[in-house]
Amino acid sequence: xxxxxxxxxxxxxxxxxxxxxxxxxxxxxxxxxxxxxxxxxxxxxxxxxxxxxxxxxxxxxxxxxxxxxxxxxxxxxxxxxxxxxxxxxxxxxxxxxxxxxxxxxxxxxxxxxxxxxxxxxxxxxxxxxxxxxxxxxxxxxxxxxxxxxxxxxxxxxxxxxxxxxxxxxxxxxxxxxxxxxxxxxxxxxxxxxxxxxxxxxxxxxxxxxxxxxxxxxxxxxxxxxxxxxxxxxxxxxxxxxxxxxxxxxxxxxxxxxxxxxxxxxxxxxxxxxxxxxxxxxxxxxxxxxxxxxxxxxxxxxxxxxxxxxxxxxxxxxxxxxxxxxxxxxxxxxxxxxxxxxxxxxxxxxxxxxxxxxxxxxxxxxxxxxxxxxxxxxxxxxxxxxxxxxxxxxxxxxxxxxxxxxxxxxxxxxxxxxxxxxxxxxxxxxxxxxxxxxxxxxxxxxxxxxxxxxxxxxxxxxxxxxxxxxxxxxxxxxxxxxxxxxxxxxxxxxxxxxxxxxxxxxxxxxxxxxxxxxxxxxxxxxxxxxxxxxxxxxxxxxxxxxxxxxxxxxxxxxxxxxxxxxxxxxxxxxxxxxxxxxxxxxxxxxxxxxxxxxxxxxxxxxxxxxxxxxxxxxxxxxxxxxxxxxxxxxxxxxxxxxxxxxxxxxxxxxxxxxxxxxxxxxxxxxxxxxxxxxxxxxxxxxxxxxxxxxxxxxxxxxxxxxxxxxxxxxxxxxxxxxxxxxxxxxxxxxxxxxxxxxxxxxxxxxxxxxxxxxxxxxxxxxxxxxxxxxxxxxxxxxxxxxxxxxxxxxxxxxxxxxxxxxxxxxxxxxxxxxxxxxxxxxx
Amino acid sequence: xxxxxxxxxxxxxxxxxxxxxxxxxxxxxxxxxxxxxxxxxxxxxxxxxxxxxxxxxxxxxxxxxxxxxxxxxxxxxxxxxxxxxxxxxxxxxxxxxxxxxxxxxxxxxxxxxxxxxxxxxxxxxxxxxxxxxxxxxxxxxxxxxx
Numbered sequence: 022x023x024x025x026x027x028x029x030x031x032x033x034x035x036x037x038x039x040x041x042x043x044x045x046x047x048x049x050x051x052x053x054x055x056x057x058x059x060x061x062x063x064x065x066x067x068x069x070x071x072x073x074x075x076x077x078x079x080x081x082x083x084x085x086x087x088x089x090x091x092x093x094x095x096x097x098x099x100x101x102x103x104x105x106x107x108x109x110x111x112x113x114x115x116x117x118x119x120x121x122x123x124x125x126x127x128x129x130x131x132x133x134x135x136x137x138x139x140x141x142x143x144x145x146x147x148x149x150x151x152x153x154x155x156x157x158x159x160x161x162x163x164x165x166x167x168x169x170x171x172x173x174x175x176x177x178x179x180x181x182x183x184x185x186x187x188x189x190x191x192x193x194x195x196x197x198x199x200x201x202x203x204x205x206x207x208x209x210x211x212x213x214x215x216x217x218x219x220x221x222x223x224x225x226x227x228x229x230x231x232x233x234x235x236x237x238x239x240x241x242x243x244x245x246x247x248x249x250x251x252x253x254x255x256x257x258x259x260x261x262x263x264x265x266x267x268x269x270x271x272x273x274x275x276x277x278x279x280x281x282x283x284x285x286x287x288x289x290x291x292x293x294x295x296x297x298x299x300x301x302x303x304x305x306x307x308x309x310x311x312x313x314x315x316x317x318x319x320x321x322x323x324x325x326x327x328x329x330x331x332x333x334x335x336x337x338x339x340x341x342x343x344x345x346x347x348x349x350x351x352x353x354x355x356x357x358x359x360x361x362x363x364x365x366x367x368x369x370x371x372x373x374x375x376x377x378x379x380x381x382x383x384x385x386x387x388x389x390x391x392x393x394x395x396x397x398x399x400x401x402x403x404x405x406x407x408x409x410x411x412x413x414x415x416x417x418x419x420x421x422x423x424x425x426x427x428x429x430x431x432x433x434x435x436x437x438x439x440x441x442x443x444x445x446x447x448x449x450x451x452x453x454x455x456x457x458x459x460x461x462x463x464x465x466x467x468x469x470x471x472x473x474x475x476x477x478x479x480x481x482x483x484x485x486x487x488x489x490x491x492x493x494x495x496x497x498x499x500x501x502x503x504x505x506x507x508x509x510x511x512x513x514x515x516x517x518x519x520x521x522x523x524x525x526x527x528x529x530x531x532x533x534x535x536x537x538x539x540x541x542x543x544x545x546x547x548x549x550x551x552x553x554x555x556x557x558x559x560x561x562x563x564x565x566x567x568x569x570x571x572x573x574x575x576x577x578x579x580x581x582x583x584x585x586x587x588x589x590x591x592x593x594x595x596x597x598x599x600x601x602x603x604x605x606x607x608x609x610x611x612x613x614x615x616x617x618x619x620x621x622x623x624x625x626x627x628x629x630x631x632x633x634x635x636x637x638x639x640x641x642x643x644x645x646x647x648x649x650x651x652x653x654x655x656x657x658x659x660x661x662x663x664x665x666x667x668x669x670x671x672x673x674x675x676x677x678x679x680x681x682x683x684x685x686x687x688x689x690x691x692x693x694x695x696x697x698x699x700x701x702x703x704x705x706x707x708x709x710x711x712x713x714x715x716x717x718x719x720x721x722x723x724x725x726x727x728x729x730x731x732x733x734x735x736x737x738x739x740x741x742x743x744x745x746x747x748x749x750x751x752x753x754x755x756x757x758x759x760x761x762x763x764x765x766x767x768x769x770x771x772x773x774x775x776x777x778x779x780x781x782x783x784x785x786x787x788x789x790x791x792x793x794x795x796x797x798x799x800x801x802x803x804x805x806x807x808x809x810x811x812x813x814x815x816x817x818x819x820x821x822x823x824x825x826x827x828x829x830x831x832x833x834x835x836x837x838x839x840x841x842x843x844x845x846x847x
Numbered sequence: 848x849x850x851x852x853x854x855x856x857x858x859x860x861x862x863x864x865x866x867x868x869x870x871x872x873x874x875x876x877x878x879x880x881x882x883x884x885x886x887x888x889x890x891x892x893x894x895x896x897x898x899x900x901x902x903x904x905x906x907x908x909x910x911x912x913x914x915x916x917x918x919x920x921x922x923x924x925x926x927x928x929x930x931x932x933x934x935x936x937x938x939x940x941x942x943x944x945x946x947x948x949x950x951x952x953x954x955x956x957x958x959x960x961x962x963x964x965x966x967x968x969x970x971x972x973x974x975x976x977x978x979x980x981x982x983x984x985x986x987x988x989x990x991x992x993x
Contacts, residue, residue, distance in 0.1 A: 071935040071963020131963060151906075154930070159937065159962070311967060743960060745848045749967035 033538040033548055034779060037715045040534045041553070042270075042527075051270040052555070054225035054242045055303055062227070063092050063295055065288060065302040066146035068136040068153045069312065070128030073164070073382035073744020074174070075157035077126060077135060084152040085138055090145035092295040094153065096136045097123035100290055104256050107283070111186050111353045112497040117179040118380075120348045122256075122283035122290075128157070129176045130347035130384050131744050132311035139291045139300055162382040162744035166320060166344035169379035176347065176380050185345060185378040186353040186496060190360060190672050192435035193371030198336030202327035205839040206408045213396040214814040215318035215344070215738040218389050218728060219756040220528070222272025223309040224281045228288025229299035235259075237289045238299075239266045241281070244274035244526045245569030246557055248351075249282040256286055268556040271528040275728070276388035276571060276786075278528075280314045280350045310749040314387025315738050317355050318344040319396040326404055327371075332414040333422050336371035337404065343378040343396075346385040353378050355386070355393035357492045361485040361677040362394045363436045365401035366445050367423040370435055382744040388571060390728055391484075395789035398482045399813050402793035406478075410804045411838045416479055416797060417453070421446055424481075431775065437673035438485075440680045441710075441782065442772035445481055448684035448706045452479075455766045456686045456704040465688075474691040474806070475701070478798025479684070482790040484709075486573030486783025487678035489664040495672050505574070505662040505678075506565040509582035511540060511590045512655040515639045517631030519544065519618070521586070522554040522561045524568030525579045530785055531717040532575055536583045538713060539779075543587035545611040546618045565659055573783035576713055577679055578660055581778050585658030593652045594620060594634055600649060601629050601637065663776075679774045679782035681709040683722070685729075685790040689798040696817040696824070698734060698799060705790065706768035711780035718784065719767055725787020726765055731757030733795040737814045809835050848966035850977040853956035854985060858992040862920035862944045862951045865992055869942050870914060870923050878987035880980045883907060891917070899932050901972055904965060906932030920944055934963030953992075955985065 028036050045051050082094040106119040119125075123134040136153050140146040161174040169176075169183040176183055199205060227240040237259065243249050246266040254261040271278070284302055292300040304313065320342045327336040341359075345352040356378050364372070391398075409419040424445040425432050432440040453459075461477055468475045491503035508524040521540055525532050533555065537548035544551075554561065557568070567578075595606045598620040602609070610621045614628050621628035637645055638654050645652075667674025688702040707722045735755045739747045748754035773780030792813050799820070800810040807827045812819065858865060868874050872893045876885040881898035888894070891914040899908045910929030917923055924941035940957035961973055 069964075071930075071965075073962070131967070157935065159935075307964070307968065741848050741966065743848065743962065745962060745966035747848070747967060747971075749964070753971075 033541040034713055035711070036538065038534055038538060038548060040531045040717065041537060042531060042533055046270065053222060053270050053272060054227065054240055054268070057227060057240045059227065059229070059299040061298045063139045063141065063298050063300045064143045064146045065291055065300050066138050066143070066150040067134040067308070068138065068150045068155065069132045070124060070135050070157070071131060072128055072157050072159055073131045073162040074160040074176070075128050076160060077124060077128060078156040078158050080136055081154045082136065085149040088145065088149045088152060090141040091149045092139045092141070092298065093291065094136055094138050095287070095291050095294055097121055097125040100287070101125045104286070105258060107252050107256050109349070110493060110497060110500060111349055112499070114180045114182055115185050115349060115353065118177045118349065119179050120350065122286040130382055131746055132308070132384065133347065134287070137287050137291055139295050164381055164383060164740050164742065164744050166318065166342045166379040166381055169381050170342065170377060176382065183379045185349045185380055186356045187377045188356065188495070188672065189373065189375050190363065190436060191373040193336070195336050195338055195371045195373045198371040199325065199327045202335060203330035203841055204328040204412050205841065206326040206328070206411050207837040207839070208324040208326070208404065208407060209322070209835050210811060211321040211324065211400060211403050212812045213319040213399055214812060215315050216732045216736045216814070217310070217315045217738060218275030218277050220273030220275060220277060223304040223306060224278060224284060224313055225303050226281060226285050226288045227299050227301045228285060228292050230289045230293040230297055232297040236263045236265060239264070239285060241266065241285060242268055242271040242274070242278055243281050243285065244271065244276070244278040244528060245571050246526060246559065247524070247564050247566050247568040248279065249285060250559065251566065252282050253286055257289060265559050267558045268526045270555065271526060274528040274570070275390040276392055277314045279569070279571060280385065280387035306751065307749045310754055311746050312384055314389065315346065315384050316389030317386045317393055317396060321400050324404065326408055328408060328412065331422055332408065332412055332419045334367060334369040334405070334408070337369060338373045340375045341377065343376070344381050344383070345378050346383045347380060348385040349380065350385050351388055352386065353496050354493055357495045358393040358488065359397040360436055360672065361438055361488065362398055362483045363434050363438060365398050366425060366481045366483060366682065367401065367405070368425045368429070372435060383740055384746065390725065391786050391789040394483065394485055395792065398788060399793050399796065402480055403796060403810070406797045406800055407809055407836055410800065411836060416801070417449060420449065420479060420481065430772070437667065437675060438677060439675050441678070441774040441776045443680060443682050443708060444770060444772050445682065445684065447770050448682065448708060449479070451768045451770055452684050452686045452704050452706045455706070455768045456688065456702055458686070461688050461702065472693060474693060474802040476689050476798040476800065476802025478687050478689065478794045478796065478801055480790045480794030480797055481684045482682065482788030482793060484573050484681040484683065484784050484786050484788040485677035486681060487577045487662055488572045488574070489662065489667070489676050490567065491664055491666040491674070492676045494666055495669045498669050503666045504664045505578060506567050506659055507578035507582040508563045508565045508568060508657060508659045509579070509586040510561065510563045510655070510657045511583065511586035513590065513594070513631055513635045515635055517633070517635040519551045519631070520554065521551060521583060522563045523579050523583060524557065524564035525575055526557045526570045528570060530570065530575060530721070531714060532579060535576070535580060535713045535717065539580050539583050540587045543584065543591055544618065546613055550618055563657060573681065573786045575785065576709070576781040576783050577777040578662065580713065580781070582658055582660040584778055585660050586656050589656035589658050590654065593654055593656065596649060597634050597637060597652055598629055600646065601633070602627050678776045679710070681707070681782040681784035683707050683788055683790045685726070685794040687791070687794045687798045689795060689802060691799070691802050691820055696820040698815065698817070698820065700730070700763040703763050704766040704768060706770060707784065708770045708772055709784035710771060710774040710777070710782040712771065713779065713781055721785055721787065722767060723765060726791055727757050727762045729787065729789045729791025730762060730795065732789065733792045733813065734816055811835055848961040848973055849958055850961070850974050851958040852978055852981045855952060855954040856985065856989050857947055857950060857952050858989065859950040860992050862946050865944055865951045865953060866920035866923065868992060870917060872912070875988060875991070878984055878991060880983045901965065901976055902968060904932050904968055908932070908936065910936065916941065932965055934961060934965035936961055
């Protein structure tokens with residue numbers, strides 16, 4: 022009986038269940054932070070610096086404060102007087118950076134808040150903000166990370182340098198590998214551009230500092246509340262339990278909403294100054310583009326690649342310079358997170374990466390989909406493609422010679438990370454089949470005869486998920502973070518309803534659905550009979566210090582916590598049912614009967630439904646024997662990843678639990694007249710191990726592919742020489758839409774993870790495969806024209822400039838090939 | 848976002864007369880496109896108020912000007928700093944005067960640096976619009992001095 026009901030015996034995990042969230046979201050009944058209206062609520066508008074680097078000489082708020090309807094104006098100086106600077110993760114001089122939610126003495130990026138006006142309506146707040154006059158003394162801006170490292174113009178005087186962090190990763194015998202090499206390819210410069218994710222819903226925060234109970238209440242869409250409250254409690258000098266954070270439906274984040282805690286601080290402080298009235302801030306799109314968070318920009322210099330005679334990479338030596346914008350917020354964690362994918366999908370053992378991070382007079386970066394790993398994976402895929410073209414090996418063949426072999430998994434990388442499972446050659450084979458590789462190769466050959474520029478590119482990427490926060494100690498040995506954890510609660514409510522809560526903040530990933538599928542399989546009931554709480558609430562006391570939604574981990578950390586809580590509940594239910602049905606626990610069977618979800622004694626056919634069980638514990642407890650007094654039917658479980666703190670000296674150890682992978686192939690044509698690159702065909706193959714819900718996974722692959730294609734061809738944050746952000750509206754920064762995303766052929770392979778209970782691997786970030794793939798396809802189209810793609814952003818303008826620069830021998834300066842011995846690489 | 852501009856013209860007035868005109872804001876300020884008002888603090892400091900309208904950004908600009916260089920009748924240079932519709936502008940503008948057979952050759956040059964939302968929102972439009980406004984001013988000066 023139980024088995025038939027259980028999705029025809031196949032179980033609910035793996036079923037293509039429609040998402041529970043869709044019903045309310047598609048019918049406009051979602052609940053978002055901006056939908057919340059509170060009594061006496063005020064509205065906040067920031068006054069922002071027009072300068073990228075300027076000393077604040079004076080702020081005159083009198084005219085603004087005098088405007089009818091204005092409750093108060095708050096400045097950075099006031100905030101600095103009553104708070105602590107935010108915690109700094111970086112060591113040594115980086116610890117001396119003084120980061121407040123608003124500029125105090127200096128503004129160090131265009132758009133940085135310098136004051137905040139709070140008024141009865143958004144309109145009054147906006148008008149009053151234009152009456153605040155700020156006198157600035159412009160200083161020399163620093164807009165390039167390499168320029169920043171010269172310390173010619175220092176942003177944070179307290180730190181005394183623009184260098185946030187530097188470390189060298191070195192493994193194997195790099196110099197010996199270069200001595201033995203058949204080929205050495207030298208690449209002067211590669212550059213990963215600055216872009217951002219554009220969630221449909223911008224940041225929204227309502228903060229109330231209640232004078233009665235002296236607690237701070239937040240209604241917001243922050244996507245990593247446990248991280249935010251740890252920073253806010255120290256900053257606002259308040260006990261962490263006095264901060265309540267609630268999130269609801271969230272319209273996308275992609276990591277960007279992790280770093281909204283500075284604005285959360287301002288809303289609370291403004292509420293306090295306004296007598297405890299709640300203060301709401303709704304970020305405009307231009308504010309979001311100029312001042313929320315961007316992805317890390319990274320420059321790769323003086324790269325040397327050693328290869329043997331068969332084109333197998335034996336060593337890489339390179340200097341990487343990361344630009345984290347004005348403040349290291351969540352940084353410098355990015356300085357180590359890239360090393361989760363140290364060797365990408367390749368099996369070279371010898372490498373030296375000299376990694377630097379610098380502050381610049383630009384918007385602070387934040388974890389942006391693919392955070393810090395996508396930059397490194399793009400670098401490795403550029404290296405493999407450039408080497409392929411330089412020594413004359415086909416890009417698919419050189420990958421097959423360099424891929425980690427399926428039989429080598431679990432694979433330990435040079436820096437001690439453990440890739441749980443994968444089969445990259447199989448993904449390449451499936452992708453080639455889906456796109457019709459051979460037919461396209463023939464069409465390309467014919468097209469080139471007519472001077473058409475067609476390129477076929479491959480991009481192999483990883484989505485490392487469930488990170489070990491212990492890697493922060495590689496950055497700063499005193500960092501009090503390590504491991505990873507997530508909490509969940511599963512209960513039978515008073516009438517026996519199954520209610521689940523998780524410490525995550527879904528932004529469209531379908532957590533309510535997949536959590537219900539896991540619990541349904543444990544209790545052998547239909548997912549529709551399970552309620553999963555929407556959003557996040559500290560008051561549910563489910564969360565851990567790492568609760569939120571980030572780093573491709575819900576399928577592992579979230580669902581492992583849910584599975585653990587459901588198993589704990591099931592254990593209690595068995596004890597109760599065994600008592601009430603007077604039978605042994607082995608005789609019990611979970612399922613659904615005439616009276617709904619129930620537990621049945623196989624031997625007698627007697628059963629008790631969930632209402633009955635809950636009744637004994639919650640309402641009719643006089644019948645409960647003492648040995649069952651510990652049964653609550655309200656079970657919290659904390660799942661912990663099996664991590665150790667890495668060897669911080671050697672920078673060696675397991676930094677992530679699972680490694681989903683994706684392989685994309687793109688066929689791109691560059692119009693000979695307009696130089697506009699057009700995608701002719703596109704395939705995406707995904708391997709995230711056991712799939713909990715196929716349409717949700719497919720949706721994530723499409724989403725990440727759209728994001729990647731947008732970043733590769735359409736989206737780039739442009740700053741001018743004085744630090745003005747020139748792409749602050751959607752007329753200049755053009756995010757991809759459903760109107761210009763090509764048809765994507767989707768394929769799937771599966772290598773279950775030995776590191777998660779279900780075999781699933783987190784895959785929400787996607788690894789930015791399209792950026793690698795489109796760079797590869799453009800280079801394939803342009804290599805014969807003497808062009809090497811050395812930037813992650815390419816459009817008609819950049820291609821036109823590259824072709825024009827070709828006459829100046831652009832190719833020869835960028836890449837130099839040394840052929841050492843007679844080689845039979847072809 | 849820097850905008851550079853330069854040019855020259857000739858007028859039938861003596862260098863001294865041209866110099867005195869170009870260093871008296873009361874005489875030339877009203878020639879500024881979308882001019883709204885002038886406040887003179889002293890012989891070398893004054894504030895100009897002009898309207899600004901670029902794409903959907905409408906507002907006014909208050910620019911504090913200083914006569915930074917004054918070498919009668921050969922050269923004059925102004926420095927300006929001000930706020931404009933959620934952004935800031937800093938500028939330098941100068942005139943070099945040289946006598947000709949019929950009057951004076953006026954060589955003008957300058958550059959304006961725009962900071963903030965105006966540059967962000969209207970980046971691409973600023974240069975052409977800025978140059979158009981400067982040309983209107985020069986045409987006005989040329990007419991007033993002829």
